[in-house]
Amino acid sequence: MTTPDSMALGNDARDMALTDSASNRRNVLDLDDFSAEEIFSVLDDTGAMVEVLGRDIKKVPTLRGRVVVTMFYESSTRTRISFEEAGKVLSADVINMSSSGSSVDKGESLLNTGLTLQAMGVDVVVVRHPHAGAPYLLARHLPKVSVINAGDGLHAHPTQALLDMYTMREKLGSLSGARVVIVGDVLHSRVARSNLWGLTKVGAQVILSGPTTLMPLDLLGGRGELEEDHPFAQVDVDTDLDRAIQGADVVMALRLQSERQHSGFLPSLREYIRRWQVTEERLGKANPGALVMHPGPMNEGVEISTSLAHGDSSVIEAQVTNGVAVRMALLYRLCAGQGNRIGDDP
Amino acid sequence: MINRTYNRPVLIKGARIVDPGRGIDVVGDTLTQEGRIVSAGPTLTPSNVPDGTHTIPANGLVVAPGFIDLHAHLREPGYEYKETIATGTQAAARGGFTSLCCMPNTDPAIDNEAMVELVKRRVDSDAVVRVFPIGAVTKGRKGRELSEMEELAAAGVVAYSDDGDPVYDPNIMRLALTYTLDLGMPVINHCQENGLCCGGVMAEGWIATRLGLPGIPAAAEEAMVSRDLALAEMTGGWLHLAHLSTAGSVDLVRQARQRGVSVTCEVCPQHLYLTDEWALGYQGDLRCTAGSRNYDTSTKVYPPLRSRSDVEALIAGLAEGVIDCIATDHAPHEVASKEVTYEEASFGISVLETALGSLLSLVHGGRISMSTLVDRLTVGPARVLGPSFEKYATLEAGSPADLVLFDPNLEWTVDTSQFASKGRNTPLQGVPLKGRVVATMVDGRLVHQDFGV
Numbered sequence: 001m002t003t004p005d006s007m008a009l010g011n012d013a014r015d016m017a018l019t020d021s022a023s024n025r026r027n028v029l030d031l032d033d034f035s036a037e038e039i040f041s042v043l044d045d046t047g048a049m050v051e052v053l054g055r056d057i058k059k060v061p062t063l064r065g066r067v068v069v070t071m072f073y074e075s076s077t078r079t080r081i082s083f084e085e086a087g088k089v090l091s092a093d094v095i096n097m098s099s100s101g102s103s104v105d106k107g108e109s110l111l112n113t114g115l116t117l118q119a120m121g122v123d124v125v126v127v128r129h130p131h132a133g134a135p136y137l138l139a140r141h142l143p144k145v146s147v148i149n150a151g152d153g154l155h156a157h158p159t160q161a162l163l164d165m166y167t168m169r170e171k172l173g174s175l176s177g178a179r180v181v182i183v184g185d186v187l188h189s190r191v192a193r194s195n196l197w198g199l200t201k202v203g204a205q206v207i208l209s210g211p212t213t214l215m216p217l218d219l220l221g222g223r224g225e226l227e228e229d230h231p232f233a234q235v236d237v238d239t240d241l242d243r244a245i246q247g248a249d250v251v252m253a254l255r256l257q258s259e260r261q262h263s264g265f266l267p268s269l270r271e272y273i274r275r276w277q278v279t280e281e282r283l284g285k286a287n288p289g290a291l292v293m294h295p296g297p298m299n300e301g302v303e304i305s306t307s308l309a310h311g312d313s314s315v316i317e318a319q320v321t322n323g324v325a326v327r328m329a330l331l332y333r334l335c336a337g338q339g340n341r342i343g344d345d346p
Numbered sequence: 347m348i349n350r351t352y353n354r355p356v357l358i359k360g361a362r363i364v365d366p367g368r369g370i371d372v373v374g375d376t377l378t379q380e381g382r383i384v385s386a387g388p389t390l391t392p393s394n395v396p397d398g399t400h401t402i403p404a405n406g407l408v409v410a411p412g413f414i415d416l417h418a419h420l421r422e423p424g425y426e427y428k429e430t431i432a433t434g435t436q437a438a439a440r441g442g443f444t445s446l447c448c449m450p451n452t453d454p455a456i457d458n459e460a461m462v463e464l465v466k467r468r469v470d471s472d473a474v475v476r477v478f479p480i481g482a483v484t485k486g487r488k489g490r491e492l493s494e495m496e497e498l499a500a501a502g503v504v505a506y507s508d509d510g511d512p513v514y515d516p517n518i519m520r521l522a523l524t525y526t527l528d529l530g531m532p533v534i535n536h537c538q539e540n541g542l543c544c545g546g547v548m549a550e551g552w553i554a555t556r557l558g559l560p561g562i563p564a565a566a567e568e569a570m571v572s573r574d575l576a577l578a579e580m581t582g583g584w585l586h587l588a589h590l591s592t593a594g595s596v597d598l599v600r601q602a603r604q605r606g607v608s609v610t611c612e613v614c615p616q617h618l619y620l621t622d623e624w625a626l627g628y629q630g631d632l633r634c635t636a637g638s639r640n641y642d643t644s645t646k647v648y649p650p651l652r653s654r655s656d657v658e659a660l661i662a663g664l665a666e667g668v669i670d671c672i673a674t675d676h677a678p679h680e681v682a683s684k685e686v687t688y689e690e691a692s693f694g695i696s697v698l699e700t701a702l703g704s705l706l707s708l709v710h711g712g713r714i715s716m717s718t719l720v721d722r723l724t725v726g727p728a729r730v731l732g733p734s735f736e737k738y739a740t741l742e743a744g745s746p747a748d749l750v751l752f753d754p755n756l757e758w759t760v761d762t763s764q765f766a767s768k769g770r771n772t773p774l775q776g777v778p779l780k781g782r783v784v785a786t787m788v789d790g791r792l793v794h795q796d797f798g799v
Contacts, residue, residue, distance in 0.1 A: 111685055133688045156558065232555075
């Protein structure tokens with residue numbers, strides 16, 4: 001994918017204080033194949049993108065001539081618009097496809113839709129899908145396209161985890177040793193899964209709290225055949241939120257979908273709120289200056305109290321702002337990489 | 347089904363003869379003539395061999411009774427794009443299987459005499475190995491009313507099963523086990539408590555957690571195994587448990603056996619060789635980095651591939667004899683049904699052509715003896731099918747010449763493009779195996795030979 005633009009990209013890189021990492025990365029599927037160094041490199045680039053977003057004229061020519069398609073098979077506001085804005089600020093041509101009103105309505109398979117986009121010369125496909133692994137299917141079959149996972153089933157949401165880590169680092173100064181408490185429906189959370197990979201790699205301490213019924217059984221009890229050096233083996237689970245939150249630097253509430261009550265995971269929302277709602281009182285047990293985070297969309301008054309969601313500790317809006325910058329950094333990384341984009345990844 | 351014009355006599359010279367039904371494991375000669383075994387054991391002098399005999403030099407090879415598969419999906423009628431009786435039995439011949447029992451989850455289901463006749467007619471014209479149909483337990487496999495089980499018996503089915511689905515209703519299962527008391531054939535159940543599966547697509551555990559895929563807990567199988575064992579104990583009916591996959595199921599069967607419950611059971615090659623780690627897409631090697639190979643849909647199978655400790659318990663149960671036999675659950679699928687997301691993909695693995703190669707790893711690894719392996723592929727399944735099938739599971743003089751000749755040490759790499767089966771869906775694609783079928787004979791006629799190796 002070396003193009004006549006590469007000089008321009010280089011100039012942009014200097015202009016925007018981007019890291020000088022010659023990335024071979026083709027896809028962003030999850031954070032499990034990111035090293036700590038690469039995560040830090042992305043976060044550094046994100047800082048440069050935040051600077052661009054703060055300019056009077058939010059437009060740089062970096063990705064001029066690149067085509068980015070967002071394929072959303074699940075509803076989304078912030079993630080889709082965030083990717084669209086990220087692409088447009090970098091001057092990419094961004095095309096939005098949703099499953100309704102497209103050939104998906106006619107029963108076209110995900111794979112055939114992907115092949116069609118590849119044949120049209122699309123450079124990057126951003127995909128959200130209700131099934132875990134859908135971006136992997138595309139990545140496996142589309143050698144000429146970069147795939148970014150914008151959320152797949154219960155599996156992963158790597159750009160969310162990166163924006164969460166950027167926000168934490170920005171506010172705390174360092175991720176290493178930070179005590180991060182993730183609260184709520186871990187079982188059904190792709191955000192939690194990607195954060196587990198990312199945070200453990202950069203040396204943060206992760207504590208999961210929430211109802212036992214909404215926790216993967218293998219994290220609750222014995223770790224099965226998990227190897228000791230596996231990142232998930234370093235995660236602590238404490239269902240007593242009042243205890244887990246002590247000394248926390250970050251408290252991240254996860255979205256609780258109301259259907260969890262109807263399918264029997266919870267006796268009632270009332271009991272959930274009593275035991276696991278992130279409140280000002282509970283936050284009082286955390287470290288002074290602890291951050292309150294939420295990947296959105298929030299159910300205020302359920303997993304998080306309204307006053308806390310909009311209070312001084314909340315960095316929820318900063319997460320959204322940083323989300324655009326993180327996605328700019330990733331689009332830059334995939335399109336500007338000098339590595340081999342043709343063929344399978346290692 | 348089988349061409350009745352017999353080839354000339356065949357002498358398999360110098361092979362290791364493994365015939366567990368007779369307790370024989372010796373190097374010697376095997377002679378077949380006019381579709382029957384003449385002799386299998388002692389070395390024959392030329393005077394004992396008829397003129398015109400075709401001799402196969404077989405030093406270093408193993409000859410055994412042809413394998414009997416209690417559990418195969420031949421897909422015909424209704425799903426001929428996945429497999430046919432012709433392609434499925436050709437795959438069987440390549441895998442050393444001389445008899446297959448075909449499951450009735452066709453479209454329409456094999457739940458009445460006319461459907462059995464249709465299958466038998468297709469078998470007569472297309473099959474290269476013996477095929478014995480299994481009849482549905484309930485009409486249309488819907489789980490509500492018993493099929494006409496006696497009529498099915500008269501038409502020639504060898505067992506009953508709604509496989510693909512369990513018999514969900516415990517009272518229907520009770521009645522099936524009771525109604526078959528005087529029919530002399532087992533009810534085969536696919537044990538899966540759906541209320542515990544919750545849309546699961548792979549074994550519950552940390553691999554499923556990592557991949558974000560809904561898990562199927564071991565208890566989903568064990569809960570129904572427990573139920574069925576209690577029903578078999580109460581009714582005295584003959585229960586055969588299909589494709590056990592968990593350590594807990596092996597324990598339940600062991601305990602029931604000790605109480606005298608009439609239960610038999612099977613395990614599949616895939617559950618003795620593969621674990622859930624293979625869903626990560628790099629042949630179970632966890633040292634590899636993650637990448638786009640994750641979510642290998644060819645590992646999606648029911649019951650799901652489970653943990654290493656389950657595999658160990660199944661191997662122990664097989665060695666001990668708690669598990670009577672190995673059945674393939676050969677479940678071929680067309681490419682399109684696997685080139686989708688893991689959650690959308692069809693359940694099933696194409697097994698017939700890799701079964702022996704993967705199973706021999708247990709022998710090479712010293713986990714079970716060659717004789718035990720052959721027993722579980724021949725004597726074991728014949729016992730489930732009844733006394734009239736014993737003749738297919740022995741090399742005794744006078745028995746039908748159904749046999750397999752294999753090289754236990756031949757190393758080869760699985761290449762699904764060479765499969766006879768239409769189903770190319772196996773996680774073993776590209777995987778090296780040790781041990782391969784050289785020839786398969788049904789009724790004295792070579793139905794597969796691969797001497798070029």
